[in-house]
Amino acid sequence: MASRSSLRRIGRLLGCGSSRRGLSTEAGRINLFSAINQALHTALETDPRSYVFGEDVGFGGVFRCTTGLADRFGKSRVFNTPLCEQGIVGFAIGLAAMGNRAIAEIQFADYIFPAFDQIVNEAAKFRYRSGNQFNCGGLTIRAPYGAVGHGGHYHSQSPEAFFCHVPGIKVVIPRGPRQAKGLLLSSIRDPNPVVFFEPKWLYRLAVEEVPEEDYMLPLSEAEVIREGSDITLVGWGAQLSVMEQACVEAEKDGISCELIDLKTLIPWDKETVEASVNKTGRLLVSHEAPITGGFGAEISASIVERCFLRLESPVTRVCGLDTPFPLVFEPFYMPTKNKIVDAIKSTVNY
Amino acid sequence: MKFISEYPEKRIPCYRVLDDEGYPIANSMYEQVNKETAVKMYENMVTLQVLDALFYEAQRQGRISFYLTTTGEEAINIATAAALTPDDVVLPQYREPGILLWRGFTVQEFANQCFGTKHDLGKGRQMPVHYGSEKLNYFTVSSPIATQLPQAAGVAYSLKMDGKRACVVAFAGDGATSEGDFHAGLNFAAVMEAPVMFICRNNGWAISTPISEQFRSDGVVIKGQAYGIRSIRVDGNDALAVYSAIRAAREMVIREQKPILVEALSYRVGHHSTSDDSTKYRPLQEIDHWRTARGPVGRFRKWVQRNEWWTDRDEDEFRGHVRKQVLSAIQAADKMDKPSLTELFSDVYHELPSNLSEQEKSLRETIKRHPQEFPVDVAV
Structure with a gap:
């Protein structure tokens, strides 16, 4: 994966919203939005009771994730909705409650808050409150999240922690194209409502080999993507590429880092993280969202409970600052590679 | 240059069939109701009254934690239920248990929910009156206001895609019309051409807030036009008017595959819930007037009795019978174990x-x- 600084350069070159690249590059190698697009094609093709909708979805979506779907599957299954997030999610819950797969798009995660009540009080409790008479398990809410270099307050946020406090939904975040396709198909077919955050910075920039066939990757299973022995790093989504660069950098100083992609934030795979920390004795969690009350706090507390006697230094977090997501100050706000490298070193030398 | 006035020149009229004395109003068109249906409607309205009175009492005695009556809105409940078919999917707010009653939810099932017993279909997880029945096409009640309205559009869209000859009926109160979800639900239903009937029970009160502090429009019915939704205002205390309006609306919703908004005017005779004392914010005489002179059950009874389909003796016998039934259901539920851990x-x-x-x-x-x-x- 490219480093964050080179991503930023390419990001500026491409600009947000312009489409210079087609849906596929050389055979099998595609970017993240194309992988999402493939997953949606597969979902619509394999289940006639599946629907894709949201703001501007009909013409292909502002990030091109729904390109070609309306032409292929018709406007009754792939359609625009009015500009109203609580309406989109409420409508989707009703559709899902009738045994359909309702795949709703919220254009930016920053705009998901009008739908917060529908997600927290309705979708998440639909099965429980009815004694399992009703459920909206066919619901999947997709939303692009995270920094993009120039998004300011309202095109950059990472709101995952709000949703991780809600029993009854799952929260899933992929790190790249191959993961995105497999995890999205699992989320769509999972019998529980899922909030699926897509790292929008990587929509065009992350390119990798993605199998063309229909495949699913398991939810609630973390993955060790780099093995190491001195410290465990846990992250998800776009932040993993930054963490990976930090691991490479730390290795130059002889520090061996183990990197874990959590993938599903709730219900999360504590066992994989616990096993890794029992091996390394150290833990660092990193996310773009503000540090206070972020999901890193939950991971930190859980691992201290489970691995207290094995820990050789305090669990450390390298996260966004407790400010609104800033525009010109974005490079200061972000949990950058060097902030992580510094934290790795001070943790290992504690 | 011409500004559109904030109010139409005339208020939207209210469709009525029976006057306060239960006499048909001259020239008012309505659906004929046969003896069997009329008696069943009346009996269900009485059952709802008895259920409310005894469950309310049970709450006052501390046997259940909470209750909320439908008093004053029995006609909206029962006449709507009678005008629908069992295939029509209902997304209730919380003051529509009469739909369930009409569809065959037993008194014992109501008691099991309110007492949170091991036989409660909701497994004891929600406060009393949060009923739901998958078998009876009645979505489980949730407390947040108006959230069911955009969901109703989605449910209706599914019926439409499946080519079903049925519609969705979503309820809300006057207070709910101020919520964003009211706007979302109506706008989505209109744009998606979803076969859903929105029924607003305008009972004048959202807990202590009167409609004059809720909106400045001519009630709720007028809002339909702004969304491109056909709408009607009906006297919600007139069972025959409600029945006729809902029958006609249902037919249009299904035939045209488009939403309709019904504003049913009524009055919340009971307190908002057992946690409320409405005499603190409205005069007792007003409540009494709506309970007696303008009550929907008494008015319908006059019409049914005038048709010689019901007698005073039937009344005594039936009320006594239901009373016994409800009391024994309460006793049984009171003794029943809760759901397991x-x-x-x-x-x-x-x-x-x-x-x-x-x-x-x-x-x-x-x-x-x-x-x-x-x-x-x-x-x-």
Whole structure:
């Protein structure tokens, strides 16, 4: 994966919203939005009771994730909705409650808050409150999240922690194209409502080999993507590429880092993280969202409970600052590679 | 240059069939109701009254934690139910238990929910009156206001895609029309051409807030036009008017595959709930006037009795019979065990995730150490 600084350069070159690249590059190698697009094609093709909708979805979506779907599957299954997030999610819950797969798009995660009540009080409790008479398990809410270099307050946020406090939904975040396709198909077919955050910075920039066939990757299973022995790093989504660069950098100083992609934030795979920390004795969690009350706090507390006697230094977090997501100050706000490298070193030398 | 006035020149008229004395109003068109249906409607309205009176009493005695009556809105409940078919999917607010009653939910099932017994279909997880029945096409009640309205558009869209000859009926109160979800629900239904009937029970009060402090429009019916939704205002205390309006609306919704908005004018005779004392914010005489002179059950009874389909003796016998039935249901529910502890953790997800099985295990160990701390009627 490219480093964050080179991503930023390419990001500026491409600009947000312009489409210079087609849906596929050389055979099998595609970017993240194309992988999402493939997953949606597969979902619509394999289940006639599946629907894709949201703001501007009909013409292909502002990030091109729904390109070609309306032409292929018709406007009754792939359609625009009015500009109203609580309406989109409420409508989707009703559709899902009738045994359909309702795949709703919220254009930016920053705009998901009008739908917060529908997600927290309705979708998440639909099965429980009815004694399992009703459920909206066919619901999947997709939303692009995270920094993009120039998004300011309202095109950059990472709101995952709000949703991780809600029993009854799952929260899933992929790190790249191959993961995105497999995890999205699992989320769509999972019998529980899922909030699926897509790292929008990587929509065009992350390119990798993605199998063309229909495949699913398991939810609630973390993955060790780099093995190491001195410290465990846990992250998800776009932040993993930054963490990976930090691991490479730390290795130059002889520090061996183990990197874990959590993938599903709730219900999360504590066992994989616990096993890794029992091996390394150290833990660092990193996310773009503000540090206070972020999901890193939950991971930190859980691992201290489970691995207290094995820990050789305090669990450390390298996260966004407790400010609104800033525009010109974005490079200061972000949990950058060097902030992580510094934290790795001070943790290992504690 | 011409500004459109904030108010239409004339208020939207209210469709009525029976006057306050139960006489048909001259030239008012309505659907004929046969004896069998009329008597069933009346009996259901009476049952709802008895149920409300005795459950309210049970709450006052501390046997259930909460209750909320439908008093004053029996006609909207029962006449709507009678005008629908069992295939029509209902997304209720919380003052529509009459739909369930009409569809065959038993008095014991109502009691089981309010007492949170092991036979409660909702497994004891929600406050009283949060009924739901998958079998009876009645979505489970949730407390947040108006959230069911955009959902109703989605449910209706599914019926449309499946080519069903049925519609969705979504209820809300006057207060709900101020919520964003009211706007979302109506706008989505209009744009998606979803076969859903929105029924607003305008009973004048959202807890203590009167409609004059809720909106400045000519009630709710007028809002339909702004969304491109056909609408009608009906006297909600007139069972025949409600029945006729809902029958006609249902036919149009299904034939045209488009939403309709019905504003049913009524008055919330009861307190908002057992947690409320409405005499603190409205005069007693006003409540009494609506309970007696303008009550929907009495008005319908006059019409039914004038048709010689019901007698005073029938009245006494039926009320006595229902009373006994409700009291025995309350007694049975009062003695019944609560759902077992397993139900605390099930159904959060389709399958039990590891964090919940850990928490269940840990809680069971705590119960072993401190059994006296926990209710004895929950099997562990």
